[in-house]
Amino acid sequence: MTNKKISDSIVETIHIVRPQHLNSVGRLFGGVLMQWIDEVACLVAKRHSHTGVTTASVDNLNFIMSAYPNDVLVLIGKITFAGRTSMEIRVDTYREDIDGTRHPINRAYLTIVALDKNDQPTEVPGLLIESPSEQMEWESAKKRREMRIFRRQEGF
Ligand SMILES: CC(C)(COP(=O)(O)OP(=O)(O)OC[C@H]1O[C@@H](n2cnc3c(N)ncnc32)[C@H](O)[C@@H]1OP(=O)(O)O)[C@@H](O)C(=O)NCCC(=O)NCCS
Incomplete structure (x- = not known):
């Protein structure tokens, strides 16, 4: 399987906050933003893997601003x-x-799993790292992955 660049699968979406997206105190409902985030993550994963995908976990979902x-x-x-x-x-x-x-309002990390035609996890292409910042992100991601595996083992 040929490795792919990070830039090959970047996704950008834009939304306008409408009345149907608000909670009872007139701010964007967090669940709506979580849906938009999940959709973007799945689109990135589909572009990278060219398979169907499913969300395995979401972490570091930090709401910085409303x-x-x-x-x-x-x-x-x-x-x-x-x-x-x-x-x-x-x-x-x-x-x-x-x-x-642009003002940052949220950052999230999602783990998305590629699925084959039988709905089973299937291999994905590797990543071609092209810059020191991509390398740093890769190293941090490895640590987060280890923590997720530990949490899974602990049943947390
Ligand atoms: C995600 C899922 C496909 C994993 O299936 P599984 O039988 O546990 O498969 P595996 O143990 O082989 O794990 C497959 C990969 O997912 C990762 N994984 C599994 N559960 C995970 C979790 N909770 N968090 C992060 N990664 C996870 C594994 O580390 C593995 O990664 P790797 O192949 O890169 O090493 C399965 O648990 C599932 O279908 N969950 C429901 C997903 C879903 O419906 N999401 C939408 C919610 S409405």
Whole structure:
């Protein structure tokens, strides 16, 4: 299987916060943002693996700032690590001002697993690391993966 670049599978989506996305205190409902994040992560994983995918876990879902009606949100997803059948995807969410300034409002890491036609985990292409920042992200992802495996073993 040929290794692929991180840039081959980057996904960017844009949403406008509408009334149907709000919670009872007039802010963006966290569950809606989680859906958008999950969709971006799965699209990145599909682009990398060219298979069907499923979300295995979500962690480091940090809500940094709120979003309000008519805010423009930009979500950017990129793969940070490729395992045997799983991929770690980082999704950054920004609120974008009219002048293009972006304010980070959320960062999440998701583990997405590639599935074959029988709905079983299947191998994914490796990652071609092209820069020191990609290498750093890869090393951090390896540590997060070890922690996830430990948590799984502990039944946590
Ligand atoms: C994710 C899933 C396919 C893993 O299946 P499994 O039989 O446990 O398969 P494996 O043990 O071979 O694990 C496959 C890969 O997933 C990873 N994995 C499994 N569970 C994980 C978890 N909870 N968190 C992170 N990674 C996980 C494994 O480390 C492995 O990665 P690797 O191949 O890169 O080393 C299975 O647990 C599943 O279908 N879960 C439900 C997913 C779902 O429905 N998501 C949508 C929610 S509505």
